[in-house]
Amino acid sequence: MSDSRLKIFTGNSNRPLAEEMCRSIGEPLGEATVTSFPDGETFVKINENIRGHDVFIIQSTCPPTNHNLVELLIMIDAARRASAQRITAVLPFYGYARQDRKDQPRVPITAKLVANLLVAAGATRILTMDLHSQQIQGFFDIPVDHLYASPVFFEYLAKAKPGKFVVCSPDVGGMKMAAAYADVLGAGLAVVAKKRKSATNVEAITLVGDVDGCDVLIVDDITETAGTICSAAKILRAHGARNIRAAVSHCILNEIAVDRLKTGVIDELITTNSTPINTHGIPVTVLSIASLLGKAIQRINSNESVTGLFRVKGF
Numbered sequence: 001m002s003d004s005r006l007k008i009f010t011g012n013s014n015r016p017l018a019e020e021m022c023r024s025i026g027e028p029l030g031e032a033t034v035t036s037f038p039d040g041e042t043f044v045k046i047n048e049n050i051r052g053h054d055v056f057i058i059q060s061t062c063p064p065t066n067h068n069l070v071e072l073l074i075m076i077d078a079a080r081r082a083s084a085q086r087i088t089a090v091l092p093f094y095g096y097a098r099q100d101r102k103d104q105p106r107v108p109i110t111a112k113l114v115a116n117l118l119v120a121a122g123a124t125r126i127l128t129m130d131l132h133s134q135q136i137q138g139f140f141d142i143p144v145d146h147l148y149a150s151p152v153f154f155e156y157l158a159k160a161k162p163g164k165f166v167v168c169s170p171d172v173g174g175m176k177m178a179a180a181y182a183d184v185l186g187a188g189l190a191v192v193a194k195k196r197k198s199a200t201n202v203e204a205i206t207l208v209g210d211v212d213g214c215d216v217l218i219v220d221d222i223t224e225t226a227g228t229i230c231s232a233a234k235i236l237r238a239h240g241a242r243n244i245r246a247a248v249s250h251c252i253l254n255e256i257a258v259d260r261l262k263t264g265v266i267d268e269l270i271t272t273n274s275t276p277i278n279t280h281g282i283p284v285t286v287l288s289i290a291s292l293l294g295k296a297i298q299r300i301n302s303n304e305s306v307t308g309l310f311r312v313k314g315f
Contacts (some may be wrong), residue, residue, distance in 0.1 A: 005085075006301045007050050011059040011075055013068040017092060017273050020290035025298050030175040042071050049183045054301050055084040056127075058293075060212045061095030061114075062275040069095060069114065074123040078120035080122030088125040089118055092274035092293060093250045097132035098222070115139035127296055129274060129289065130221050139141040145306050147296055149249040149272050152287045154184060157217070157247075162314060166190050166241075167198055170187065170232035174220055181219050181247075188214070212240035218266075222250040226257035226266075235264045243267050250274050251284070258282060263302060 008029040010018035022029045031047040057079065058074040072089060079087050099110035111132075118126065119142055126140055129147040137144045160290035166188040175191055182189040190209025216236050218229050229246045236244055245268055251271040253261075260267060261282045270285045271277065277286050292309060299306050 005053045006056070006285045006297075007048070007053045007084075008056045008058065008059070008297065009046065009079075011068060011074065013057070013060045013062055013071070013091065014273070014276055016276070017060075017290055017293075020273075020288060021058065021294040021297070024271045024291045027297075030073070034075065034224075042067070042074050044071070044074045046075075046078050046082055049082075051083040051162060052080050052085045054088075055079045056090050056297050056301075058086045058090040058092070058122045060093040062093050062250075063251045068120060069117075073117055073181050076118065076121040076123050084097055084157040086124050087122055088124040088127055088297075090293065090297070091126065091128040092130055092272075092315060094128045094136070097136055100133045100136055111136050112139045125300065127293070127300065129293070132221055145296060145300060147292060147309060149274070149287075149289055149292075149305070150181065150184075151310065152272060152289055152292060153181075153270060156285070156287055157185065164214045166209065166211050166216050167190065168209070168211070168216050168218050168232065168236060170218050170228045177221070178219050181217065185217075187217070190216070190236075192235055207235050207239050211236055214241060215243040216241045216245070216267060218244065220244040220246065220248045222252070223248045224254060225262045226253070226258065229269075230260045230263075230265050237265065247271075251277060253278065253280065 007028060007030050008022055008027055009032045012035050019029055031076060032043040032274050033047060035043050037043055059068060061069045071121050076087055076089060094113045096166040101251060102109060124142055126144045130149050137146055167178050167182040168190040169175045170192050179189060191210055192207050193205045207281050218232055220229055223229055246266050247270045249272055252275055258280045268285060272287050272289045274289055295309055296306050
């Protein structure tokens with residue numbers, strides 16, 4: 001049973017997801033005013049009593065990233081100053097996660113900076129999904145509940161499991177995720193080695209694994225320009241892959257991505273509603289993570305384990 005002192009609020013980054021999450025667990029979405037002054041400064045007012053309550057604030061730090069991040073920080077500060085007992089920042093998509101290390105001289109580790117900001121604002125717990133790298137959990141000195149979108153993908157893929165099937169990682173860094181998918185799906189495994197030329201251009205160099213005559217599923221955690229997955233798809237086609245689908249947890253599709261996906265190099269892009277999705281007429285299947293996150297909120301609120309949410313149905 002969830003605590004009656006549970007309160008759920010949302011910023012403006014992905015309100016439809018927050019509303020769906022609340023409907024899935026039968027809880028009302030809290031009343032809060034989250035607007036901007038004429039000069040662009042964010043104004044927040046929580047319009048109900050939260051003294052001593054267990055507060056969850058839902059906000060994906062997707063574009064406009066800086067605006068949505070500051071909106072979240074201000075909401076957390078407002079809840080802290082209103083004497084909330086516990087404040088959980090729910091980030092279906094954790095922005096800046098790709099800046100998780102110093103890979104060049106004189107660059108920041110922005111994923112750590114964002115972690116520091118969330119804690120400084122007053123967050124006492126983090127709930128997020130499919131971080132770009134697992135070590136980001138260690139950037140926090142508060143509890144982090146890290147969920148995976150894979151059960152949602154598996155449930156969808158279970159409806160049409162092809163015979164000769166291969167899971168492919170579009171880069172070496174995603175091998176662990178691809179191996180987990182291949183294990184559950186009973187599929188083969190392949191990996192594409194890539195070289196990044198710029199922030200928007202990627203070149204696939206070579207393929208390791210046999211995909212000739214196979215249906216292939218490319219798995220990745222995030223795509224913005226679709227450069228990595230489209231480059232991987234091209235080399236897979238060249239090696240005889242038949243049907244190519246991509247399962248990507250977070251899609252932030254810009255104009256470059258839309259142009260690339262319209263070429264048809266990928267037959268289907270499967271993603272979640274962790275960020276608002278505009279399909280732009282391309283073949284995108286959007287799966288809902290609302291129930292998964294809603295159940296996690298209930299379990300955290302009632303101090304239960306969230307481990308059961310990793311169980312996979314249909315396999």
